[in-house]
Amino acid sequence: DSIGTGPVIAAGDSVSLNHTGWLTSGLQLSTGVFAIEYLTTNLIQGFDFGLEGMAEGGTRFFIVPPELGYGANPPFGSPIPQGAILIFEVDLLDVY
Numbered sequence: 115d116s117i118g119t120g121p122v123i124a125a126g127d128s129v130s131l132n133h134t135g136w137l138t139s140g141l142q143l144s145t146g147v148f149a150i151e152y153l154t155t156n157l158i159q160g161f162d163f164g165l166e167g168m169a170e171g172g173t174r175f176f177i178v179p180p181e182l183g184y185g186a187n188p189p190f191g192s193p194i195p196q197g198a199i200l201i202f203e204v205d206l207l208d209v210y
Contacts, residue, residue: 120170121169123152123169125154127151127210128210129165131147158200160182161178164176
């Protein structure tokens, strides 16, 4: 993890993220850059918790347990099984 040198994100901030997400089996689920409004965009709770306290320019790895991820209800048609533990690497690119 790297801390970053820019502003720390706060609820309602618009942020740009580069991310990669995996299952514990190593299967990559997603990757790429996207923009969200922190704590107002509908994300899994564990992703919101993982972003908490990040500063612009920082990188963080976090593990999301099933109860903070999709639990027994993964997205229909996705390769995410019920009870999956998710792993993410996130770079906080911009806070604006």
